[in-house]
Amino acid sequence: MTNSIDNKALYAYLLRLADSSLTMGQRLAEWCGHGPYLEEDVALTNVSLDMIGHANIFYQMAAELSDEAQTADELAFLRDAHQYRNPIITELPKGDFAFTMMKQYFMDTFNFFLYEGLSQSSHEPLALAAQKALMEVKYHLKRSETWLERLSLSTEEASKRIQKALDDLWFYTPELFETDATMNKLFQQGVIGDYGELKKKWDSHVQAHMNHCELNLPETGWVATGGLEGEHSEHLGYMLAEMQFLQRAYPNSQW
Amino acid sequence: MTVTDQADNCFSKKEILSILSTVKDPEIPVISIQDLGILQNVDVSGQTVRVDIIPTYSGCPAMHTIKTDIKQALGQHGVVDMEVRLLDQPIWTTDMISPKGRAAMQAYGIAPPLSINEKKISCPQCDSTHTTCISEFGSTACKALYRCESCLEPFDYFKCHA
Known part of the structure; x- marks a missing residue:
């Protein structure tokens, strides 16, 4: 089965997974020392660590498929914004705590169903990575789900902020489910699951939790798109400039 | 193993396992890597020792330290030719923690x-x-x-x- 998989398509898809995890991990890491209280500060950076761990695994898999003898580090630190394939939502500045938790909730729910599907992948290394990531994502989701509940059903200030976060982020979520020709190829080969199904599961799970939290989904707004083709918001460039600085200024330096 | 046992500087698997039992999780220093369930295989072939471990969490920063600690422990006992591999399967679960490890955790x-x-x-x-x-x-x-x-x-x- 492995031989029939389109390596170029798989490489591109692995970059989408890795770039999404890395940008999320980097944004969460920005909370280090800025969390609302100590335990939460530790939690935010622990989730960040998991995300960067996932990114590392996917970059390594991508590097093995690459024709150009790339390393995982090169993929993370030496590609520019237009080569990143993450959806725009993961690169957005961290905002306030409500914004971060709403973004986290959307992504945790997405990752939960995504990795659940990828656990069945016909490409064994990907299935193994997804099975492992899924165990960690369960805890991420449990935490962000609880925070949404806590913030939306508590003080007026908290519920105002979490509703605003929902309004600001909602139309960034359709992009998560976008597919392209290469992904369709992988779907046919059993490497990835059906993104249509993924969207259905995500929608019903999120809708139910929003109702439970008494939050209102916004009706209209600008719908984000472009990450899959390397078209990003201006935020990614700034983020990469900071994240990649050391490797660009001192090429090949190591810890 | 009968052949290798005769040479100087050769170790039995039992000896290697006993050395490895001194390698602890750097974040829970009372539990050995074996009791934590991350030590998967030990292969001794002639003077060469190969140790396979699996990660606990995908992004666990302790894996690097554990690898170094294994090499250091083996090195101190005279093992020169060694390889420590990080495998991606089996997938580690907390069910792999031994009863001894659980008791050590509780006492800690x-x-x-x-x-x-x-x-x-x-x-x-x-x-x-x-x-x-x-x-x-x-x-x-x-x-x-x-x-x-x-x-x-x-x-x-x-x-x-x-």
């Missing part, structure tokens, strides 16, 4: 893992089940932070990972 003040939806985590100090989760993520990603409402001590709970 970390409540050992139960199941993911377990509500009654008991305090490792006073055994009370009247405890509250303060944060799902404690001092490391693998632990949650709890407080005992009976003796009022905060404690780490090693989360179930299965």
Whole structure:
């Protein structure tokens, strides 16, 4: 089965997974020392660590498929914004705590169903990575789900902020489910699951939790798109400039 | 192994395992890598020793330290030719922690893992089940932070990972 998989398509898809995890991990890491209280500060950076761990695994898999003898580090630190394939939502500045938790909730729910599907992948290394990531994502989701509940059903200030976060982020979520020709190829080969199904599961799970939290989904707004083709918001460039600085200024330096 | 046992500087698998039992998890220094369940295989072939380990969490920063610690422990006992590999399977779960490891954890003040939806985590100090989760993520990603409402001590709970 492995031989029939389109390596170029798989490489591109692995970059989408890795770039999404890395940008999320980097944004969460920005909370280090800025969390609302100590335990939460530790939690935010622990989730960040998991995300960067996932990114590392996917970059390594991508590097093995690459024709150009790339390393995982090169993929993370030496590609520019237009080569990143993450959806725009993961690169957005961290905002306030409500914004971060709403973004986290959307992504945790997405990752939960995504990795659940990828656990069945016909490409064994990907299935193994997804099975492992899924165990960690369960805890991420449990935490962000609880925070949404806590913030939306508590003080007026908290519920105002979490509703605003929902309004600001909602139309960034359709992009998560976008597919392209290469992904369709992988779907046919059993490497990835059906993104249509993924969207259905995500929608019903999120809708139910929003109702439970008494939050209102916004009706209209600008719908984000472009990450899959390397078209990003201006935020990614700034983020990469900071994240990649050391490797660009001192090429090949190591810890 | 009969051939290799004759040469100088050759080790039996048993000797290597005994050396490795001194390598502890850097974040829970009372539990060995074997009791934590991350030590998967030990191969001794002539003077060459190969050790296979698996990661606990995908992003666990301790893996690098553990690899170095294994090499250091073997090196101190005269092993020169060694390889430590990080495997991607089997996937580590908290079920791989040995009963000895769980007991060591408990004695060290970390409540050992139960199941993911377990509500009654008991305090490792006073055994009370009247405890509250303060944060799902404690001092490391693998632990949650709890407080005992009976003796009022905060404690780490090693989360179930299965």
